[in-house]
Amino acid sequence: MAEITRISPSILAADFARLGEDVADVCKRGIDYLHIDVMDGAFVPNISFGSAVMKSLLGYSTVPFDVHLMIEDPDRYIDDFVTENTEFITVHYEACSDLRHTLKHIHDAGVKAGVSIKPGTSPGVLEPYLKDIDLVLVMSVEPGFGGQKFMDNSLPKISYYADLKKEYGFNYLIEVDGGVGAKNAHIVKKAGVEVIVAGSAVFKVEDRSAAIAAIKGL
Ligand code: DX5
Ligand code: ZN
Secondary structure, three states: OOOOOEEEEEHHHOOHHHHHHHHHHHHOOOOOOEEEEEEEOOOOOOEOOOHHHHHHOOOOOOOOEEEEEEOOOHHHOHHHHOOOOEEEEEEEHHHOOOHHHHHHHHHHOOOEEEEEEOOOOOHHHHHHHHHHOOEEEEEOOOOOOOOOOOOHHHHHHHHHHHHHHHHHOOOOEEEEEOOOOOOOHHHHHHHOOOEEEEOHHHHOOOOHHHHHHHHHOO
């Protein structure tokens, strides 16, 4: 029986005019986390939303928040995203001047710490930190926008982290983010992914339940 993969739909692809209802709707369809894509217009060439929007969803989401901070110098805002429903806060390796300090900041706030690398960043940069990381987020698109095409060069990175996890017994979850849907979920799973972020493939399709089940491998 194939491994059931966890799914974390990205609200960047939801209907912002009806965000609460859209979130409540996908929560009824067997998702595991809610992916909160925070963009500052500086680290990435787009602006999405801040912690106030995430907090407005506390009454609608029945699954934990998987926060993806695509922002410069994330230490400034980590505390704003800490709620009783926040499971992960993920920062970008490329945006941190002292990653060890940032990881400690997230852990001291009682939240699991994730680190993400952009497509152009080599996976080895995280090696010195892996024992202190709870989630590795491999970007399979250039961060900044939903609806982009999956980049195959993310696959060897996923396998790299899966191999290290097996060899050294690290505890991090491996998550992939960008351009993943029912058609290519099996490819990233084969590479070693444990959590799949999916924005358009969930929020922008007719049958959301079928898409979620297909991506999870149910
Ligand atoms: C891109 C974001 C992704 C994106 C995923 O910067 O980090 O989470 O919203 O959207 P899809 O699944 O549509 O590529
Ligand atoms: Zn994301």
